[in-house]
Amino acid sequence: EDKVVQSPLSLVVHEGDTVTLNCSYEVTNFRSLLWYKQEKKAPTFLFMLTSSGIEKKSGRLSSILDKKELFSILNITATQTGDSAIYLCAWSGTYKYIFGTGTRLKVLA
Amino acid sequence: EAQVTQNPRYLITVTGKKLTVTCSQNMNHEYMSWYRQDPGLGLRQIYYSMNVEVTDKGDVPEGYKVSRKEKRNFPLILESPSPNQTSLYFCASSSQYKTGELFFGEGSRLTVL
Numbered sequence: 001e002d003k004v005v006q007s008p009l010s011l012v013v014h015e016g017d018t019v020t021l022n023c024s025y026e027v028t029n030f031r032s033l034l035w036y037k038q039e040k041k042a043p044t045f046l047f048m049l050t051s052s053g054i055e056k057k058s059g060r061l062s063s064i065l066d067k068k069e070l071f072s073i074l075n076i077t078a079t080q081t082g083d084s085a086i087y088l089c090a091w092s093g094t095y096k097y098i099f100g101t102g103t104r105l106k107v108l109a
Numbered sequence: 110e111a112q113v114t115q116n117p118r119y120l121i122t123v124t125g126k127k128l129t130v131t132c133s134q135n136m137n138h139e140y141m142s143w144y145r146q147d148p149g150l151g152l153r154q155i156y157y158s159m160n161v162e163v164t165d166k167g168d169v170p171e172g173y174k175v176s177r178k179e180k181r182n183f184p185l186i187l188e189s190p191s192p193n194q195t196s197l198y199f200c201a202s203s204s205q206y207k208t209g210e211l212f213f214g215e216g217s218r219l220t221v222l
Contacts, residue, residue, distance in 0.1 A: 034210065034211070041215050042199065043152075044213075088151070088152065090211075097142070097154060098154070098168075099151045099153070
């Protein structure tokens with residue numbers, strides 16, 4: 001059975017800290033791995049990763065995929081209170097998407 | 110503005126009363142799908158559609174129906190809702206269904222009494 005596992009389930013940090021969120025997957029027919037941020041309602045897209053070892057960056061956020069070891073990490077540097085959210089990773093196969101249960105991040109001022 | 114629109118956003122209903130949650134996208138996307146989100150279980154795929162008149166089951170299709178008569182619309186139908194279908198529902202679309210970024214609607218919170 002295809003599955004995506006995220007860790008930790010929740011995390012509390014202080015502003016300025018750096019966090020690393022983990023996503024491991026056991027799937028067949030891998031196409032891509034996606035990261036989303038979910039605040040109050042709809043998830044918003046962060047990154048899509050298809051190639052191993054290539055880092056994607058957007059401001060203080062970055063992500064990398066290791067297709068051999070079947071995991072991805074999302075790094076957030078210099079965290080801010082606005083980074084507080086649930087972070088979701090998802091595996092994309094042929095027509096299907098499987099999401100992890102998410103990591104709930106809380107950043108304290 | 111590119112968007113996925115769901116209605117209703119909030120609904121309280123009773124067991125057995127048929128309801129439809131509409132979903133419409135204005136991005137000319139081929140792929141559309143429905144998810145439910147429950148605490149501790151994350152987002153789970155209910156149904157998806159690769160294009161007009163082509164749909165298939167996701168991981169949790171029981172109790173739901175869908176149709177795709179037009180490219181822009183993908184309604185979710187609960188023929189006889191039950192309390193275990195109380196959940197937050199999301200519709201999403203993508204232009205590259207095999208690998209692509211999903212664009213999500215704002216969500217529909219459904220309560221079945």
